[in-house]
Structure formats: C-alpha cells, structure tokens
Amino acid sequence: MQRDGNRNVTGQERVKVAALVSVGRHPVTGRPRRAEYDARAVEIGLSLATGGNLHLAHAGECSPESEAALRAYLGMGIAGVDVLQQPAGADIVPALEAWLRELGPRLVLCGARGETGEASGLVPFLLAERLGWSLVCGLAAVESVDGDSMIVLQALPRGQRRRLKVRLPAVVTVDAAAQPARQSAFGPARRGGLQRLDTPVTPDGDAQSWTTAPARKRPKRLKIVKATSARDRFKAAAAKAEGGGGQVLTGVSAQAGAEAILKLLREEGVLR
Amino acid sequence: MLDVVLPVLVLGALALALLGALRRIGLWRQGRPSPVSVLGGLAAMPRRYLVDLHDVVARDKVFANTHVATGGGFVAAAVLLILVHGFQLESRVLSWALIAASVVMFAGALRVAARRRNPPVRLSRGPWMRLPKSLFAFASGVFLVTLPTAGVVPASFGGWALAGVLTLVVAWGIAEMFLGMTWGGPMKHAFAGALHLAFHRRPERFGGGRSTGLKPLDLGNPEAPLGVGKPADFTWNQLLGFDACVQCGRCEAMCPAFAAGQPLNPKKLIQDMVVGMAGGTDAAYAGSPYPGKPVGEHGGDAHSAIVLRGGHEGGRALVDAETLWSCTTCRACVEECPMMIEHVDAIVDMRRHLTMEHGNTPNKGREVLENLATTDNPGGFDPASRMNWAADLDLPLMSARGSADVLLWMGDGAFDMRNQRTLRALVKILRAAKVDFAVLGNEELDSGDVARRLGDEATFQALAARNAATLAKYRFREIVTCDPHSFHVLKNEYGAFGASYTVSHHSTFISSLMEKGRLALGEWTGGRVTYHDPCYLGRYNGEYEAPRKALKGIGIKVVDMERSGFRSRCCGGGGGAPITDIPGKRRIPDMRMEEINATKADVVAVGCPQCTAMLEGVVGPRPEVLDIAELVAAQLVAAPAAAQRAKKDVAEEVAA
Ligand code: SF4
Ligand code: SF4
Numbered sequence: 001m002q003r004d005g006n007r008n009v010t011g012q013e014r015v016k017v018a019a020l021v022s023v024g025r026h027p028v029t030g031r032p033r034r035a036e037y038d039a040r041a042v043e044i045g046l047s048l049a050t051g052g053n054l055h056l057a058h059a060g061e062c063s064p065e066s067e068a069a070l071r072a073y074l075g076m077g078i079a080g081v082d083v084l085q086q087p088a089g090a091d092i093v094p095a096l097e098a099w100l101r102e103l104g105p106r107l108v109l110c111g112a113r114g115e116t117g118e119a120s121g122l123v124p125f126l127l128a129e130r131l132g133w134s135l136v137c138g139l140a141a142v143e144s145v146d147g148d149s150m151i152v153l154q155a156l157p158r159g160q161r162r163r164l165k166v167r168l169p170a171v172v173t174v175d176a177a178a179q180p181a182r183q184s185a186f187g188p189a190r191r192g193g194l195q196r197l198d199t200p201v202t203p204d205g206d207a208q209s210w211t212t213a214p215a216r217k218r219p220k221r222l223k224i225v226k227a228t229s230a231r232d233r234f235k236a237a238a239a240k241a242e243g244g245g246g247q248v249l250t251g252v253s254a255q256a257g258a259e260a261i262l263k264l265l266r267e268e269g270v271l272r
Numbered sequence: 273m274l275d276v277v278l279p280v281l282v283l284g285a286l287a288l289a290l291l292g293a294l295r296r297i298g299l300w301r302q303g304r305p306s307p308v309s310v311l312g313g314l315a316a317m318p319r320r321y322l323v324d325l326h327d328v329v330a331r332d333k334v335f336a337n338t339h340v341a342t343g344g345g346f347v348a349a350a351v352l353l354i355l356v357h358g359f360q361l362e363s364r365v366l367s368w369a370l371i372a373a374s375v376v377m378f379a380g381a382l383r384v385a386a387r388r389r390n391p392p393v394r395l396s397r398g399p400w401m402r403l404p405k406s407l408f409a410f411a412s413g414v415f416l417v418t419l420p421t422a423g424v425v426p427a428s429f430g431g432w433a434l435a436g437v438l439t440l441v442v443a444w445g446i447a448e449m450f451l452g453m454t455w456g457g458p459m460k461h462a463f464a465g466a467l468h469l470a471f472h473r474r475p476e477r478f479g480g481g482r483s484t485g486l487k488p489l490d491l492g493n494p495e496a497p498l499g500v501g502k503p504a505d506f507t508w509n510q511l512l513g514f515d516a517c518v519q520c521g522r523c524e525a526m527c528p529a530f531a532a533g534q535p536l537n538p539k540k541l542i543q544d545m546v547v548g549m550a551g552g553t554d555a556a557y558a559g560s561p562y563p564g565k566p567v568g569e570h571g572g573d574a575h576s577a578i579v580l581r582g583g584h585e586g587g588r589a590l591v592d593a594e595t596l597w598s599c600t601t602c603r604a605c606v607e608e609c610p611m612m613i614e615h616v617d618a619i620v621d622m623r624r625h626l627t628m629e630h631g632n633t634p635n636k637g638r639e640v641l642e643n644l645a646t647t648d649n650p651g652g653f654d655p656a657s658r659m660n661w662a663a664d665l666d667l668p669l670m671s672a673r674g675s676a677d678v679l680l681w682m683g684d685g686a687f688d689m690r691n692q693r694t695l696r697a698l699v700k701i702l703r704a705a706k707v708d709f710a711v712l713g714n715e716e717l718d719s720g721d722v723a724r725r726l727g728d729e730a731t732f733q734a735l736a737a738r739n740a741a742t743l744a745k746y747r748f749r750e751i752v753t754c755d756p757h758s759f760h761v762l763k764n765e766y767g768a769f770g771a772s773y774t775v776s777h778h779s780t781f782i783s784s785l786m787e788k789g790r791l792a793l794g795e796w797t798g799g800r801v802t803y804h805d806p807c808y809l810g811r812y813n814g815e816y817e818a819p820r821k822a823l824k825g826i827g828i829k830v831v832d833m834e835r836s837g838f839r840s841r842c843c844g845g846g847g848g849a850p851i852t853d854i855p856g857k858r859r860i861p862d863m864r865m866e867e868i869n870a871t872k873a874d875v876v877a878v879g880c881p882q883c884t885a886m887l888e889g890v891v892g893p894r895p896e897v898l899d900i901a902e903l904v905a906a907q908l909v910a911a912p913a914a915a916q917r918a919k920k921d922v923a924e925e926v927a928a
Contacts, residue, residue: 026646028654033646075631183638185631186730187498 015145017049018105020096020123021058021073021081023066024115032065034072037111039181041174042073045109046182048142052079057099059084059092060117062196074192075184081192084199091204093126098199100131106168107150112137112175118207124173134170140177274417275360275427277439282358285450292454293463299549300515302574303508304497306473313470316478320469324478328610338383342407343462345377346449349414356421367422374415381407394521396539398558403448403458410445417442456550464515465611471509472612484603484812485764486620489729499624499727503548503590504574510618514545516611519559523605523615528842528864529598529849533857535562536598538605538615541591545618548572548590562595563856578622581630596622597634598854601725601847602807607838623727633726636851641728648717648735650851653687658714661692665699668710675747676710678702678781681762683755684718685881690888691754694881697905698754698778704908705790709752715742721757724765725847733769736761740771750774752781754901756808756880757846763813777809779819779879779900786825794907795827799874801903802895803830804864804887805840806880819879822900826907831871841867845882861886865894877903 019042024035045054058070062083070081084095100108113121128135140155148168153161155177166172227233249257265271330336352370355361385404391397417438420427430438452459469478476483490496497505506514523538524530530537540554540562547554553571561567572578572590579596580589596619605615627633633641643652659667670679680702685691702709720735751773753759763775776784785791803823809815816837820830835841844850844860865887868876876895878884887897 028652029647031646033642077631183627183631183633183641186628186728188629188631190494 014053015049015107016053016105017045017107017109018055018057018100018103019045019109021056021070022111022114022116023060023069032069034069034184035111035115037113037175039073040178041109041111042076043179043181044139044142044174046076048107048145054078055103055105056081057084057096059086059095061086061088062194067194070194071189071192072184075186075189076182077188079192081194083194083196085196086199086201089204089207091202093123094202095199096127097130100127108171110171110173112173124171128171134167136164136166136170137173138177139172139174274420274435274438278357278417279360281439281443281446282354285446286354286358289450289454292451296454300508300512302504302549303506303511306507306509308471308509317466317470320478321466325469325610325612335387338380338387341376342380342384345373345380348373349377350449353414356418364422367418370418371415371422374411374418377407378411378415381411393560394525396519396521396559398556400458400519406445406448409441410449413438413442413445461516461518461611464512468513468516468611471512473507473509474614477612482814485767486617486724488733488768489624491730491733498628500578500621501625501629502575502577503545506618506621511549513613514542514549517542517546517613518611519543520610521559522608522610524560526604526608528600528602528604528844528860529856530563531863532860533563534598534854535565535592535595537562541595541615542613544570544591548578549574565592579626593626593632593634594854596626597852599847600842600844600849600860602842603811604842607811620725620727624729627727628729634852636853637726637848640851641723641726641731644718644723644731644735649684649687650718650722651687656714658686658716661686661695667699669713670710670746671713671715673710676708677749678707678709679746679748679751680709680711681751681753681758682711682716683753683758683881685755688881690884691881694754694884694899694901697899697901700905700908701782701791701901705785712742719758719761721761722848722851726851736766736769740766740769743771743773750776752776752778754778754881754899756806757882760808760812777815777818777879779822780815782900782904783818783821783825786822792909793826793904794909796907800831800872801828801875801877802833802868802871802873803877804843804868804883805836806883807840807842807846809879810840811838819900822904823877826904831873833867833871835867843883843886845886861890865890868895
C-alpha cells in the first residue's frame with residue numbers, strides 16, 4: 001500500500017522542471033477537475049524535482065470553478081501554480097513561451113492533450129518549435145537526468161517501450177502510459193497559492209474564424225473476424241495492425257533517406 | 273515507631289502522588305482544547321462510574337464482583353488510611369472500618385490473583401502481573417498496622433523488627449496504589465479513568481444514551497488541524513481517555529480485524545497513543561501485538577508525526593498507516609470497553625490526517641474519493657443513471673410531487689445489481705401497504721458515509737451540504753432506507769450541519785407496518801434462518817429488535833449466532849475496509865460465515881447492502897443471503913382476508 005511514486009530518479013540534482021497544467025473535465029459528469037494527463041505529467045515532475053524545483057503554470061481563465069480544479073494540482077503537494085491570465089479565445093502559446101523563457105527550465109512536462117477547449121494536443125509541439133527544444137511524446141518514465149541529457153522510456157503501442165536519450169532542454173508529453181497521478185489532498189490544496197500573473201494576450205486569429213459544433217459519434221467499421229477457434233479469435237484480437245508494404249532503409253545516405261520519406265509523404269497525400 | 277513512620281509514609285506518598293497528578297494533567301493538556309463542564313462532569317462522575325461503567329464490567333460477572341471488592345475495598349481503605357494513619361485520628365470505629373475495608377480488599381485481591389494465575393490472552397502481562405501481589409501487600413500491610421490502633425494488640429507488639437517489616441510492606445502497597453496511580457502503573461486507570469468519565473467527550477453516552485456520529489472538522493478555519501497528525505492534535509480529553517485504558521483486552525477479543533490477522537489491535541493502538549502522549553517506545557507493552565508487527569520497533573512523542581509520510585522502508589513512527597486502515601469502524605471495541613474509550617474517533621481522526629494532509633488513502637481509496645467528488649457515487653457511475661434500476665417501476669419522484677409521507681432513500685445500492693433486488697422488494701412492500709412514498713431519484717447523492725470513514729471530511733461535508741439542500745426543498749414525515757450506513761449518517765451526522773430528520777431503517781418501518789396490520793403476509797416455510805446484525809444499525813443505532821420482529825412477522829424464528837445483537841461481528845464491509853483492503857491472514861466475511869454456518873442456518877437474513885455483498889462474496893457452500901425486505905416481500909399474499917382488513921384499517925386511517 002505504500003506508494004513508491006516518489007522514488008527519486010537518479011542524478012536529478014537541481015534540475016529545474018516545469019509542468020503545464022490545464023483545467024480538465026470529467027468524462028461522465030463534465031465537472032471541472034485536474035486533467036488526467038496533466039496530473040500524470042506533474043507526477044513525473046514530482047519524482048524528478050523534489051522541493052522548489054518543480055514549477056507549474058496554467059494559461060487560461062481563473063474562475064471559481066477552474067480554481068478548484070487547479071487546486072487539485074496543489075493538493076499533490078505543490079506550493080503554487082502560476083496562472084497566466086488569458087481570456088477565452090486567446091492563443092496561449094506566446095504567453096507560455098514567454099513564461100518558459102523567463103523560467104528557463106531544463107524539462108517541460110505537458111499532458112498529451114487537454115480535456116477542454118481545442119484539446120488538439122499541439123501546444124507542446126508549438127512550444128518546442130518556438131523554443132527550439134527537443135520534443136518527446138508519449139513519455140512513460142524518466143530513467144535518469146544529467147546536466148545535458150536524460151534517458152527516458154517512450155511508450156509505443158501495445159505496451160512496447162523505447163529507450164531514448166534526449167538532449168536538454170526538452171518538452172515532453174505524457175499520456176496514459178505514465179504512472180497514475182497521486183491522490184490530491186485537501187490540506188495542501190487549500191494552502192497552496194495560485195499566483196495570478198498578467199501576461200500579454202494574443203488573440204487566436206485562426207480560431208475566431210472557426211465554427212464549432214458538438215462532436216458526433218462516428219460509426220465505426222466493425223472488424224469482422226472469421227475465426228473458427230478461440231485461439232484464432234485471440235490472435236486476431238491481439239494481432240498488430242499489419243503495415244504491409246513497408247520498407248526498411250538501412251545504410252543509406254541522409255539525402256537518399258530524406259528523399260524516400262518525402263516520396264512516401266507525397267504518396268500518402270500528407271504533402272502536396 | 274509505627275505512629276511516627278506511618279504518617280510520614282502516608283502523607284509523603286500523598287504529596288508525591290499529587291505531584292504525579294499534576295505531571296499527568298500536564299501530559300493531557302498537551303492536547304487541543306475541548307470544552308467540558310468541569311463541575312457538572314465531576315458531579316456526574318460517581319454515577320457514571322457506578323452505573324454506566326459497571327454495566328459494561330458486569331458483562332463479566334465474576335470479574336465485576338472481583339472489581340467491586342478490590343476497588344471498593346481499596347477506596348474505603350485509602351480514605352480511612354489517610355485519616356487513621358496519616359492524620360492519626362484516634363477513633364476505634366474508623367480503625368475497625370479500616371480493618372474491614374482491608375479484609376474486603378484482600379478478598380478481592382485473592383480473586384484478582386486467581387485470574388492472573390492463568391490469564392486469558394487478551395489481558396496484558398508485564399506490570400499487571402505484579403498487581404495482585406501489590407494488592408496483597410497493601411491490604412495485608414494496612415490490616416496489620418491497624419490492629420494496634422484498633423486496640424486488638426498492644427502498640428508495642430512485635431517490637432522494632434516487625435514494625436520495620438510492616439513498614440516495608442505498607443510502603444510497597446502504598447507505592448503501587450498511590451504513586452502508581454499518577455506516575456504510571458496499573459493503578460493509573462483509577463485516576464485517569466475517574467477523570468475520563470467526568471470529562472468524557474461524549475457525555476451523551478451515559479445514562480443509557482447513545483452518541484455514535486463522528487465529530488465534524490472545522491473546515492472553515494484554515495488554522496484548525498485536519499485530523500490528528502501528532503498525539504498533541506488529539507483533544508485533551510481524548511488523551512485523558514487513552515490514559516484510562518486498563519489493558520483488559522476486551523476490545524482486542526472483539527475486533528474483527530485483529531481476529532483476521534490484520535495489523536490492528538485496538539488495545540495496542542490505545543497503548544501506542546499513551547506512548548505517544550508521554551514519549552518513548554512501545555517496548556514495555558506486554559500484550560498481544562498488532563498481528564505481524566513485532567513490539568518494540570515503534571515510538572514517538574507528543575509533537576512528532578504518528579505515521580510517517582509515505583511510510584517508507586526502515587522509517588517507523590508511532591503506528592503504521594495500515595494499522596489505521598485495517599479498522600472497519602464496527603465499534604465492537606467501543607461497545608465492549610469498560611473504560612468507555614472511543615477507539616473509532618481516534619482512528620478516524622488519524623485517517624483524516626492521512627487522507628487530507630498526506631493524500632495517501634491506500635488501494636482503491638484514491639479512486640473512490642475522486643469518484644465521490646466528481647460523480648457523487650463511489651463507483652464512478654453516471655449520476656444520471658441512478659434511477660435506471662427502477663425504469664419499469666414508475667416510482668414517484670419528489671421533484672414532481674413536492675411532498676410525501678415517506679422519502680425512500682435508495683443509497684448507492686441503486687447502482688448495484690444485487691442491492692437492486694432488495695430495493696425492488698422494498699418497493700413491493702411499500703406498495704402493498706399503500707404507503708405514500710417518493711424518491712429523490714437522480715437528485716440523491718451518496719450520503720458521504722464512505723468518504724467520511726476514509727478520512728475525507730471535505731468530500732463528506734460537501735455531499736452532506738448538497739443532500740441537505742435537496743432534502744430541504746421537500747416535505748416528508750420520515751426517511752426510510754435499506755442502507756444502515758446512509759441511515760446512520762442522515763440520522764446522526766447531518767445534524768451537525770443543521771439538518772435533522774426522522775429516519776427509519778426499512779426493518780423498523782416494515783415491522784411497524786406489520787404491527788398496524790397493513791401487510792397481508794403468508795408464513796415462512798423455508799428452513800432455518802439466522803440474522804446478522806449490521807454494525808451501523810445495531811451498535812451505532814441500537815436497533816436490534818425491529819429486524820427480528822419483522823422476521824417474526826412472517827413466522828421466522830431466528831436462530832441467533834453466538835455473536836449477535838450488540839456483540840455481532842462485523843461482515844468486514846464497514847469503514848471503507850473493502851476499499852483500503854489491508855491484507856490479513858483470513859478474510860473477515862469468511863470468519864463471519866463460519867459463525868453463520870455454526871447455526872446450521874439455510875438462510876442468513878441481512879439488513880444492509882454492504883453485509884449482503886460481503887457475505888455473498890464468501891465461497892459456497894454457504895447459506896443463502898437474503899435481505900429482510902426480500903424475505904418479507906416473498907411472503908406478501910395477493911389479497912386474502914387479512915389484506916381486506918388491512919385495507920379497511922387504511923381507509924379508517926385516511927378518514928380519521
Ligand atoms: S481500550 Fe478499553 S477494552 Fe481495550 S484494553 Fe483498554 S480498557 Fe480494555
Ligand atoms: S472498530 Fe471494529 S475493526 Fe475497528 S478497532 Fe474497533 S473492533 Fe477493531
């Protein structure tokens with residue numbers, strides 16, 4: 001019953017870590033809560049940076065309802081969250097970028113996607129691009145951190161893991177593969193501080209021209225398995241999606257490799 | 273010589289004892305304030321001792337008599353000793369009375385010694401083993417030194433040598449009895465116990481009353497501690513209560529978690545709190561340990577943490593978290609404790625700190641508490657599906673009706689397929705009796721019982737406030753529920769938030785319907801039936817009769833288990849225990865099922881969704897588990913003569 005979540009990762013001395021948190025939404029009741037993936041990101045942050053080296057930021061509105069949700073992060077044992085006040089319809093990326101530049105963390109942890117708003121999952125990518133930092137998505141665990149790099153486990157489909165050495169500073173995204181977040185406790189949640197910061201607001205030009213509508217459930221194609229035995233059915237259910245027609249390039253020049261990738265992207269219609 | 277030595281001895285010991293008392297009081301006052309009526313409490317103390325405490329002690333007849341002789345003899349002897357030998361009052365009458373008191377005490381001490389010869393395991397050993405000898409020393413010493421004063425033997429009898437020996441014997445007795453009372457020792461229970469009775473935190477318990485609802489935390493005040501993290505966070509009278517423990521182990525013998533080999537022993541827990549209050553380690557503890565946890569490895573003091581944060585390898589504080597999470601809050605220990613110590617309050621106080629400060633509720637705790645906060649039920653079900661079980665029943669909703677005689681509180685069992693059968697049976701009974709009832713439907717929320725027992729007072733208070741606000745919108749005469757946990761919380765714990773209702777358990781309501789002749793019932797023709805008293809109905813609310821009456825109403829003669837009524841053993845389902853799920857050697861429901869099996873019953877009647885779930889979870893072959901509502905509903909007769917009569921009664925009632 002004793003949790004080992006707070007086991008400290010080797011070599012984490014004084015790494016400055018930032019975690020970006022948002023206000024989540026409960027899937028059944030729609031009530032505000034700490035966002036599941038963001039909370040997992042904070043959990044990783046707590047295992048990396050004990051004490052005052054973990055900094056949390058939330059960009060968005062700070063209404064009474066969202067305050068309760070943000071306090072749920074504080075309840076994990078965190079002293080404060082910087083709230084970058086941004087109205088609805090603002091592009092939060094510039095504000096977060098400015099905050100990160102000023103803070104200068106070695107590692108930025110983000111949930112893979114939010115539970116409200118656009119929830120496109122693009123913020124970490126945009127931030128990494130603007131800051132010129134490395135990006136790793138689907139982080140399962142951080143194994144070790146030293147001055148300039150860290151070793152992490154990245155989650156791949158079907159429970160596979162890939163060990164990566166990542167140059168710091170880096171932005172990482174965290175999803176269901178990471179360890180669940182610890183319980184949020186009332187006492188620290190009540191004591192922790194929400195520091196409201198006035199930050200420049202950049203209107204989100206693109207989003208203003210969009211029309212939004214509630215999502216509809218799309219019909220799903222049924223996978224018809226013609227299996228005669230339980231073993232076949234199990235194999236069909238557990239089988240990997242067959243890529244087929246793939247091509248493994250080894251020992252080619254960077255130029256040839258890049259051309260092959262471009263060709264594939266054109267064929268698939270990703271690039272036109 | 274004796275008339276020189278004795279006054280010094282007696283008065284000196286008295287002075288030292290007084291000093292010890294001041295020190296002891298200082299230890300208690302490390303606790304937080306708790307308002308009590310000092311004079312009222314002291315005035316009520318003798319009655320509380322003679323009536324309430326002895327009612328509990330008298331469950332063990334032999335020992336009760338032993339205690340009356342020893343304790344009564346001692347109190348009389350001590351007072352007379354101070355008068356006759358301390359202040360040298362020359363009175364034959366007093367001297368003879370003192371001799372008589374010492375003889376009575378001696379007789380008692382003989383019985384104490386007999387019990388200590390082969391003591392039951394629940395009793396602590398250690399210093400307690402020397403107590404009979406000390407009692408002998410006191411009684412016989414006082415007897416002998418009083419013979420000259422009573423004029424039986426000349427004052428010079430025996431000479432210096434004998435006087436010296438007697439002085440030593442009396443000194444031993446006085447040291448144990450007077451100094452031990454306040455400096456620590458078995459006799460401490462007399463001093464602390466008397467004051468504990470006077471300043472009890474739940475004075476309502478005396479004089480046949482009942483006080484079982486947990487005390488609310490003041491969440492509005494950010495300075496108030498969230499539960500108990502260190503011994504000094506207890507209120508002073510809780511600390512005083514711990515000090516009153518006589519280590520009789522009656523609580524230990526009743527505790528289901530202890531019996532199941534989970535790491536909890538209520539007696540040891542109380543002793544650990546004494547260790548924490550005074551500072552030190554538990555090495556001197558001489559009773560049964562927490563199962564699986566050796567004695568001597570834990571310790572602490574009044575101002576350090578009781579449970580280590582994170583509870584990691586190697587580090588130990590006063591108690592381990594899993595000890596606190598093993599408790600089912602069944603109150604068997606409280607019910608049995610002759611010193612009226614409140615174990616459950618203490619355990620929940622410490623759990624509050626673990627949940628609300630450490631954020632460390634074990635196993636499914638986190639999930640359940642999050643579900644309660646986000647979906648208002650522990651299972652995380654869609655709150656809009658609370659009424660799905662009754663989709664075909666067309667139940668009247670309070671929101672549509674505004675008022676009804678009876679508000680049927682469904683409880684979270686509404687989400688559980690097994691309990692839905694009970695609910696349906698209950699609805700059938702209510703309809704057969706033409707009861708005017710309605711339900712809250714999806715407006716109902718979890719009562720907050722589990723959140724509160726898991727130490728999450730914030731979630732409990734939030735649920736309580738919202739439920740109370742909903743209930744305040746409607747008019748009803750009483751709430752009826754088939755869930756004793758909701759029953760207890762609505763009846764005894766919402767009151768602190770200004771919401772009080774008349775609440776009945778469904779068994780009470782059904783038996784009153786039977787009494788009024790509003791149910792036409794056939795006779796039970798099945799096999800033997802035993803009944804399992806739910807803790808939250810029985811010990812928490814004193815309802816032992818109604819369920820038996822309801823069963824009698826359908827012709828069932830209940831074959832009671834050995835542990836039944838106020839001594840019923842918990843099914844293991846209370847206090848969030850199935851959620852925190854601390855491993856032991858056995859499972860509590862398995863032990864209970866063994867007791868059920870011992871009655872050779874074919875059916876075990878229950879009155880609680882938790883009990884149903886726990887007992888049905890026991891592997892067969894085992895008796896069938898049926899709720900009282902199901903048993904009664906199965907006997908409803910379509911419309912025989914009796915029903916006609918019942919109808920007429922109803923008509924008359926309506927007319928009246
Ligand atoms: S707590 Fe009560 S029942 Fe338990 S050992 Fe102490 S006095 Fe006896
Ligand atoms: S309430 Fe029940 S489980 Fe808890 S300590 Fe007392 S007897 Fe044991």
